[in-house]
Amino acid sequence: MNIFLLDNAVLIRLESFAVVFISMAIWEWIAPRRILKAPKITRWFNNLVITFLNSLAVKFVFPVTAVGVAIMAQKAGYGVLNIIGLPPLFGGCVAIIALDLTIYFQHRLFHVVPVLWRLHRMHHTDLDIDVTTGARFHPVEILLSMVIKMAAIVLIGAPAWSVLAFEVLLNATSMFNHSNIFLNPGIDRIVRLILVTPDMHRVHHSVIIQETNSNYGFNLPWWDRLFGSYRDQPSKGHDAMTIGLANYRDPKYLTLHWMLAVPFLRIER
Ligand SMILES: [Zn+2]
Ligand SMILES: [Zn+2]
Helix, strand or coil: CHHHHHHHHHHHHHHHHHHHHHHHHHHHHHCECCCCCCCHHHHHHHHHHHHHHHHHHHHHHCCCCHHHHHHHHHHHCCCHHHHHCCCHHHHHHHHHHHHHHHHHHHHHHHHHCHHHHHHHHHHHCCCCCCHHHHHCCCHHHHHHHHHHHHHHHHHHCCCHHHHHHHHHHHHHHHHHHHCCECCCHHHHHHHCCCCCCHHHHHHHCECCHHHHCCCCCCCCCHHHHHCCCCCCCCCCHHHHCCECCCCCCCHHHHCHHHHHHHHHCCCCC
């Protein structure tokens, strides 16, 4: 099982990325939520190029994948779940929830610590939000996230299958909750009981600081409710709200070299 996961993890992740990306892109095209304002070709081209660069950076910097780290931790008997020995299926579900909680706190940390915010604000400089925003992160943030994720995998003792499931899930939900798709408000209310919806995450991309500093969740919406960072809707409504950061309104920040430069600029937000 572990050998199969190790050999096929990259392919499984790539295939699921392609399926979810294409599905969301078609859904956005058929039933868009907002009229997008920024030039779409520029945004899509640069957002997809940085997504590709990020996957290359991870591949070249880390000698081992997250699944590989989980297998090594299991063999060495490291991590809470490997020590207490829960049944594999139950233990894996616990690990997925624990990894999601880790990502929630990591996201909050990246908003609070100034040097981390420099990296993360690049994600917030997109002037529109759609499926391509879901993978639009600075490469250094991606590498740091990988280190945090690997440390969490070892501490938790997450089974290899749950690590792959979590990576596929996070990738899929990130594309889903950034997408510009219309979800009936009644359906949104039901879905957001168990999953962060596009309307919920869009609040996080509002130019209003109090709204930017809310709805940090990517998968499970419970953490925001539990830790007091939940905000139901944007104050100006989804159509009238402004996406992005107040001082990053220039369309040049939609191009690759400016995206890479954002952490080094003096403009805070
Ligand atoms: Zn954020
Ligand atoms: Zn986002």
